[in-house]
Amino acid sequence: MTTPSPRLVFDLRGQTARGCQTTRRLAILIDGVAVWPVPGDETARLDIQIDDLLGHLTDHWKPLMLRQTCPTDPPPQKPSDLRRNAERRWADLPSAVTDGEQEAVRRFEDTHDIARAFGGIYGLPPFWILRAGPDFVVETGGRHWRLPFEDVRAALTLVGDQICGVLEVVDRERWEAAVGAWGGRNVILSSVPR
Secondary structure (H helix, E strand, O other), X not given: OOOOOOOEEEEEEEOOOOOOOOEEEEEEEEOOEEEEOOOOOOOOOEEEEHHHHHHXXXXXXXXXXXXXXXXXXXXXXXXXXXXXXXXXXXXXXXXXXXXXXXXXXXXXXXXXXXXXXXXXXXXXXXOEEXXXXXXXXXXXXXXXEXXXXXXXXXXXXXXXXXXXXXXXXXXXXXXXXXXXXXXXXXXXXXXXXX
16 A cells, blocks of 8 residues: 655755755645745745744744634635735724734734745745644645645644754754754643643
8 A cells, every 4th residue: 555645745955065054945845746936846946044944833833733713803715815804904993903913913924924934035925824624724826725734734744853853963962952942842831820
């Protein structure tokens, strides 16, 4: 029996240039087809610092895995519509109301748009992931998919684990805290009052 191919793949390829030990070339594929950064072109890859992606996934793991709602009403049909819908609504509301919502929308975007992990690179197309019950809505390049929760969780886990493996080889001591934080991403602090 053959194992089915993963639906979502964060395809990291190494750099050959000297001194680029934590730089990789990234393309994201869905069902074997490149969808990000350039839909349909697997050769179009983004040079990234892998610790940026690991940091984003670690910092936002719980909301990525758990959050299923948008911060404004009515909820948009797809994540990319959130800001546009909210801005239309805000035009008729006092700033006392919109200020809090604007911050909530910004935090939502910072979490659910994976392209924001690469904040110093401008003009990147967004890559949205938002949990929707037993699935994730994944959106980029004007298209969206519903992928099973487990497929997306597995893809994110795999890329995080791959990055940790590279960082440990490059300089275990330097990256120990980042690797440890990734390993503890699912831990609920025992000191939290119940």
